[in-house]
């Protein structure tokens with residue numbers, strides 16, 4: 001099948017490469033010329049484990065271009081995987097999705113199925129369908145189907161090849177049949193539903209996970225106050241199959257390109273439709289506060305941060321990605337810098353992107369040891385494997401004042417028992 005994919009971000013590129021690996025001929029379109037040039041050389045513009053290898057293996061089925069006309073004019077299926085970022089009022093910005101819809105309307109020369117993979121508010125597929133039908137130049141049948149994406153950055157290739165489910169939202173049979181063919185060789189349950197239900201499944205799933213994280217973070221905060229240990233509490237809770245162990249990890253809140261914007265977008269959308277999502281509103285509020293937890297903790301140890309050397313371990317919103325969108329580092333580091341702290345940052349893959357946001361005043365380190373040497377304070381913002389496996393004795397040996405504030409609970413409390421290290425984490429007692 002001849003497939004086009006609009007947008008080569010975390011969703012579009014992974015989708016395109018995985019479809020090509022299954023034998024489809026895929027043309028990936030992006031407006032970013034530099035990205036396209038990189039991909040034409042066989043290089044991935046994003047950090048995603050397993051993606052460069054699969055891309056290389058599948059190059060014979062892949063074309064990368066900025067020329068959307070050549071991609072859309074004779075495609076059987078056109079996936080839209082462009083961004084739907086947050087607008088100032090919290091609603092989803094659909095500009096990029098409509099831009100692609102316009103380009104398809106102007107160029108499609110044969111019957112095709114347009115598939116919305118981007119996360120969009122309920123009813124958007126209907127609007128895209130009318131928009132295309134009103135603007136289309138050629139007399140061809142253009143179907144619109146919803147096929148929301150559930151991959152997680154860091155495990156995106158695996159999540160696509162072995163998806164928990166493939167949701168196909170349609171108003172008629174033909175596009176469902178086409179999508180079943182597209183995904184024929186994908187090992188995943190396929191669920192055909194109403195188009196509006198498909199759009200809602202995506203938001204309801206993401207917002208439920210965000211809710212779970214905010215819930216456990218509130219319980220963690222209470223644990224700290226009343227002397228319980230959140231790690232023991234979640235271990236005990238997780239054995240209940242109705243709850244499960246996953247997404248019960250307390251920390252300094254969720255970030256990334258999805259949970260923050262998708263909670264706000266659904267909340268906005270519900271209000272717009274005269275509904276109130278009180279649970280989602282609470283999840284958003286809890287997460288906003290949780291982000292600043294370590295800076296608040298730091299005030300227990302220092303009245304102000306003037307001339308303090310602060311080591312930051314991790315700046316991406318989670319391990320396994322170079323993505324900084326809505327990462328706690330973006331709001332915490334400026335606070336420390338404004339208060340006069342000297343910052344040293346270590347991150348195994350996110351550092352280059354971080355440098356683009358903060359080119360000055362921050363010292364970037366190639367190893368954890370360099371970041372913590374002589375530091376008065378160390379903040380762990382991302383639970384990279386290197387941090388979890390780090391020999392904790394080095395905090396004592398290398399830091400001037402060994403105070404470690406761990407926003408991701410990377411270590412066992414008992415590890416710090418016979419040390420001079422002050423170890424303050426989330427939802428647990430402080431050691432030393």
Ligand code: NAD
Nearest residue numbers: 007008009010011029030031081082083084118119149153
């Ligand atoms: P991204 O920002 O990484 O990538 C979007 C890409 O689209 C960019 O490369 C941009 O240059 C390109 N683009 C913009 N306009 C274009 C146009 N007219 N034609 C072609 N390309 C164009 O975005 P992402 O993280 O991949 O997310 C895409 C969508 O998928 C969003 O709606 C998001 O909510 C949803 N989603 C994301 C994830 C995730 O983990 N990132 C998971 C599930 C769903």
